[in-house]
Amino acid sequence: MATKTKLNKEHINKIELDQLDRKERYTLFGLTVPYLALVFGLIIIPIGWLFYMSFIGRDETLSLENYERIWNSKAYFRIFKTTFQISILTTLICVLLGYPLTYFMSQLSNRWANICLIGVLIPFWTSLLVRTYAWLVLLQKKGLINSLAIDWGLWSEPIKFVHNTSGTLIGMVHIMLPFLILPLYANMRTIDKDCLKAAANLGATPTRAFWTVFFPLSLPGLFAGLLIVFVLC
Amino acid sequence: MVLAGFTRPDYGSVKFGTEEVVLKPPHLRDIGMVFQNYALFPHMNVEQNVGYPQKLRGVSKKDIKDTVNEALKTVKLDGLGHRGVAELSGGQRQRVALARAIVFQPKILLMDEPLSALDKKLREEMQIELRQLHDSLNMTTVYVTHDQKEALTMSDRIAVINGGGLMQLGTPNEIYQNPNNAFIADFIGESSLLSVKVSKKNVYLGNVKILVDHSVKKDGDFLLVVRPEKLFLTNGKTDNCNTFTGTIVESIYQGESQLIMIKLDPNTHGDQILRMRIPNGTSSMEELPSVGASVTVGLKKSDSFLVE
Numbered sequence: 001m002a003t004k005t006k007l008n009k010e011h012i013n014k015i016e017l018d019q020l021d022r023k024e025r026y027t028l029f030g031l032t033v034p035y036l037a038l039v040f041g042l043i044i045i046p047i048g049w050l051f052y053m054s055f056i057g058r059d060e061t062l063s064l065e066n067y068e069r070i071w072n073s074k075a076y077f078r079i080f081k082t083t084f085q086i087s088i089l090t091t092l093i094c095v096l097l098g099y100p101l102t103y104f105m106s107q108l109s110n111r112w113a114n115i116c117l118i119g120v121l122i123p124f125w126t127s128l129l130v131r132t133y134a135w136l137v138l139l140q141k142k143g144l145i146n147s148l149a150i151d152w153g154l155w156s157e158p159i160k161f162v163h164n165t166s167g168t169l170i171g172m173v174h175i176m177l178p179f180l181i182l183p184l185y186a187n188m189r190t191i192d193k194d195c196l197k198a199a200a201n202l203g204a205t206p207t208r209a210f211w212t213v214f215f216p217l218s219l220p221g222l223f224a225g226l227l228i229v230f231v232l233c
Numbered sequence: 234m235v236l237a238g239f240t241r242p243d244y245g246s247v248k249f250g251t252e253e254v255v256l257k258p259p260h261l262r263d264i265g266m267v268f269q270n271y272a273l274f275p276h277m278n279v280e281q282n283v284g285y286p287q288k289l290r291g292v293s294k295k296d297i298k299d300t301v302n303e304a305l306k307t308v309k310l311d312g313l314g315h316r317g318v319a320e321l322s323g324g325q326r327q328r329v330a331l332a333r334a335i336v337f338q339p340k341i342l343l344m345d346e347p348l349s350a351l352d353k354k355l356r357e358e359m360q361i362e363l364r365q366l367h368d369s370l371n372m373t374t375v376y377v378t379h380d381q382k383e384a385l386t387m388s389d390r391i392a393v394i395n396g397g398g399l400m401q402l403g404t405p406n407e408i409y410q411n412p413n414n415a416f417i418a419d420f421i422g423e424s425s426l427l428s429v430k431v432s433k434k435n436v437y438l439g440n441v442k443i444l445v446d447h448s449v450k451k452d453g454d455f456l457l458v459v460r461p462e463k464l465f466l467t468n469g470k471t472d473n474c475n476t477f478t479g480t481i482v483e484s485i486y487q488g489e490s491q492l493i494m495i496k497l498d499p500n501t502h503g504d505q506i507l508r509m510r511i512p513n514g515t516s517s518m519e520e521l522p523s524v525g526a527s528v529t530v531g532l533k534k535s536d537s538f539l540v541e
Binding site for chain 2: 192194195197198199200201202203204205206208209212213216217
């Protein structure tokens with residue numbers, strides 16, 4: 001009898017409290033329903049359909065004919081290769097340009113850092129097409145850069161910048177740079193400045209402190225940025 | 234921060250012994266610092282954190298291991314070397330930060346409010362432990378704190394700094410017993426400051442003459458410093474003592490002591506409040522008059538002193 005009362009006391013309101021917990025979970029899940037429906041209707045179903053189609057041959061029966069064609073045609077391989085080359089190069093250049101800049105921004109006072117951040121974000125306000133055409137105007141054979149450089153005697157023959165790898169790289173880097181800087185900047189701001197002070201106090205030269213403390217701590221942000229840039233390429 | 238070299242002073246000199254270091258960059262100063270928020274490296278485990286300064290100094294792997302273990306033992310963290318920093322409690326992080334600061338045996342140990350993030354109980358334990366550690370390590374330690382009680386507990390010498398200026402430098406006893414000025418009297422320990430007038434070397438509180446421990450050279454307005462625990466209940470004038478009469482306006486039980494607020498007689502002592510503290514367990518506790526009653530308290534001449 002005594003144990004029974006004790007048990008009852010321990011479980012007082014248990015069912016009602018569990019119900020409240022469950023209700024909260026369902027409400028949270030309910031919030032994702034519109035998005036899930038949209039994704040399912042607009043992405044999963046069409047892509048699934050496309051995937052199914054890829055197994056249908058010309059004679060409308062199931063076959064691996066399409067995949068054979070990819071394997072046997074050199075054109076597809078070249079496209080893949082160029083894509084990867086451009087992606088890797090773009091990512092590399094983005095890191096080389098973006099990391100020092102972001103490091104600089106992360107060391108500024110809040111006010112100046114925000115001004116720099118706006119500078120980084122401004123290209124987002126212009127349409128992609130406009131930016132690409134702007135580069136065409138600047139870089140073409142009789143464009144601004146070539147004619148100025150020839151006027152100043154930097155080089156005598158116009159250099160071919162556009163419609164080749166270098167032009168693509170210039171454009172890609174310009175468009176992708178913010179995607180590297182933003183996650184990296186968010187990460188660098190969270191690095192405790194006292195950690196760098198501690199490193200200096202313990203005997204690390206500024207360079208040593210950077211490579212042993214700051215750089216390893218900025219890696220998560222760098223990887224996030226790298227991934228976004230590489231995937232978008 | 235100036236000592237460690239992170240803040241450059243506008244001018245002036247910082248000397249370790251006879252060596253001028255004000256122009257030295259932080260990494261050449263060879264002082265161990267414990268930061269307020271510990272500043273442990275989150276991407277390293279305990280062992281790597283503590284071994285970091287040794288690694289920078291090019292110490293061999295085996296020696297690093299030995300010194301790290303030694304340091305961890307000193308701060309009572311042996312066996313936790315492989316833990317990540319995130320897996321440690323506040324007190325443990327504190328100890329890791331300390332181990333990291335002492336592992337390379339710096340000339341000076343700097344502690345910037347190291348205990349302020351800990352809860353009161355742990356803080357008091359750590360205070361005693363840090364004292365013992367200081368004695369066994371024999372390292373000059375500069376300890377920054379806003380907690381005046383902590384300052385009294387931890388130090389051989391205290392420098393009270395207010396608004397960038399040095400107010401007083403002395404042993405805890407000197408600072409507590411003979412504060413230089415009203416700021417220190419008020420800041421270090423509990424005290425009531427009663428405004429008094431000095432004319433012709435006599436000290437008056439309202440119109441009552443007050444005996445003080447040291448002679449006063451000039452006339453004018455001064456403050457009489459009364460430590461609450463130095464007051465005692467009395468029923469008449471005693472030799473070499475000052476007496477104050479007033480009514481009890483508040484009486485608060487605070488565990489180890491009873492805090493009593495006495496409003497001094499406005500006719501004779503001026504309109505001022507005196508705080509008095511009676512330790513729990515003494516006989517006066519039972520004899521204590523209740524709130525509203527009038528009371529006379531005494532203060533020895535040797536415990537009465539003035540500040541400007």
